[in-house]
Amino acid sequence: MQKLAIKGGRKLSGTIMISGSKNATLPILASTILTNKKVTITNVPIVKDVETMVNLLKSIGSKIKLDKKEKIVEVLNNNIVKTFAPYNLLKTMRAGVLVLGSLLGKYRVAKVSLPGGCAWGPRPIDYHLTAFETLGAKVTLRSGYIVTKGNLKAHVIKFPQPSVGATGNIIMAACQAEGISEIFNAACEPEVINLANMLRSMGALIEGDGTKTIRINGVSNLNGADHTIIPDRIEAGTFMIAGAITGGEIELIGCQPCHLSTVINTMRQAGVIVEETERDSCVIRAPHEIQACNIITKEYPGFATDMQAQFMALMTQAHGTSFITETIFESRFLHASEMIRMGANIKIEGNQATIFGKTNLTGANVIASDLRASASLVLAGLVATGETIIDRVYHLDRGYERIEHKLKTLGAKIIRGSK
Numbered sequence: 001m002q003k004l005a006i007k008g009g010r011k012l013s014g015t016i017m018i019s020g021s022k023n024a025t026l027p028i029l030a031s032t033i034l035t036n037k038k039v040t041i042t043n044v045p046i047v048k049d050v051e052t053m054v055n056l057l058k059s060i061g062s063k064i065k066l067d068k069k070e071k072i073v074e075v076l077n078n079n080i081v082k083t084f085a086p087y088n089l090l091k092t093m094r095a096g097v098l099v100l101g102s103l104l105g106k107y108r109v110a111k112v113s114l115p116g117g118c119a120w121g122p123r124p125i126d127y128h129l130t131a132f133e134t135l136g137a138k139v140t141l142r143s144g145y146i147v148t149k150g151n152l153k154a155h156v157i158k159f160p161q162p163s164v165g166a167t168g169n170i171i172m173a174a175c176q177a178e179g180i181s182e183i184f185n186a187a188c189e190p191e192v193i194n195l196a197n198m199l200r201s202m203g204a205l206i207e208g209d210g211t212k213t214i215r216i217n218g219v220s221n222l223n224g225a226d227h228t229i230i231p232d233r234i235e236a237g238t239f240m241i242a243g244a245i246t247g248g249e250i251e252l253i254g255c256q257p258c259h260l261s262t263v264i265n266t267m268r269q270a271g272v273i274v275e276e277t278e279r280d281s282c283v284i285r286a287p288h289e290i291q292a293c294n295i296i297t298k299e300y301p302g303f304a305t306d307m308q309a310q311f312m313a314l315m316t317q318a319h320g321t322s323f324i325t326e327t328i329f330e331s332r333f334l335h336a337s338e339m340i341r342m343g344a345n346i347k348i349e350g351n352q353a354t355i356f357g358k359t360n361l362t363g364a365n366v367i368a369s370d371l372r373a374s375a376s377l378v379l380a381g382l383v384a385t386g387e388t389i390i391d392r393v394y395h396l397d398r399g400y401e402r403i404e405h406k407l408k409t410l411g412a413k414i415i416r417g418s419k
């Protein structure tokens with residue numbers, strides 16, 4: 001099993017290019033099912049989840065080419081594809097369920113395995129399935145599979161709370177439904193806007209993306225398109241913290257600071273200097289002392305739950321006591337116990353973590369429980385004394401493109417192996 005070995009205590013400095021967004025790429029790849037014309041997608045991150053989605057599309061009959069060097073995917077579905085997505089391709093990736101909306105919207109029938117992914121807390125897809133039923137589909141769960149069928153008709157969808165995955169899935173399903181559908185309490189994330197922009201370029205009639213109310217006027221057919229993936233705001237935020245926690249200075253190229261306004265504002269509260277040099281770049285400079293501050297994870301534009309673990313690592317090096325309240329997902333503090341093994345002083349009570357800083361972290365053998373927990377342990381390892389060995393780094397490969405290579409270019413001492 002692959003592991004990362006990190007020798008900490010080195011200031012990181014230099015320039016890195018931020019990759020395309022994994023969370024934007026996956027629904028956009030799923031949306032190619034909706035058209036029988038060629039779709040070309042650029043700035044695609046070469047990460048495991050994207051490769052899994054590409055293999056999933058191949059398995060159902062898509063003609064698909066992934067150019068890893070140029071980071072381009074070309075997809076053509078000029079033949080009818082299978083409407084069955086098997087367990088072996090969805091067991092490691094929760095986002096595989098996004099093909100459900102496209103298959104149901106295009107072919108009026110789909111059988112898709114219940115999703116897998118990161119091992120933290122229950123994350124039901126009830127919002128997706130209830131919304132499909134509202135649009136007129138019959139939904140049943142059978143032997144670990146979601147089976148849906150029915151001619152979709154426009155309707156009003158009201159989510160109890162915003163869900164990025166459910167919002168994207170229902171947008172795709174409604175694109176070719178008869179009439180005008182409305183989604184209330186929709187997710188406002190940049191990844192939803194990127195998906196809507198892609199679908200509009202294919203001829204879909206979508207309004208209101210980026211707000212709580214989205215309207216989709218169903219059309220009979222969609223065309224091909226050329227589309228560019230937005231930068232990965234979570235990767236950018238992770239490298240911002242890498243610069244701050246190591247006392248260094250990093251320039252991020254190809255990020256969009258406007259997508260990270262809440263994270264940037266919070267880091268500034270902690271004393272970190274963030275200079276937005278261009279529309280798509282910024283410079284991070286570590287302060288003399290990191291100051292404790294509090295966060296509460298919320299839907300966009302609030303503090304992203306996907307940045308919570310990384311911020312916890314930063315707060316172990318802050319002067320004072322900080323509080324992190326997780327409101328999006330249950331059981332998303334699994335990384336805290338591993339940081340405690342490294343010397344962090346963290347107390348967990350329900351959905352709140354209290355971090356007592358500053359603590360001197362020491363390298364240790366730790367286990368990554370999920371994608372963002374993996375990143376947080378890398379950050380902790382970068383500032384720890386001695387060597388940190390991180391096991392189960394396949395989680396990292398699902399969402400970070402060549403993270404150890406990027407860190408090495410900034411001066412980190414990090415190697416991958418199986419020792």
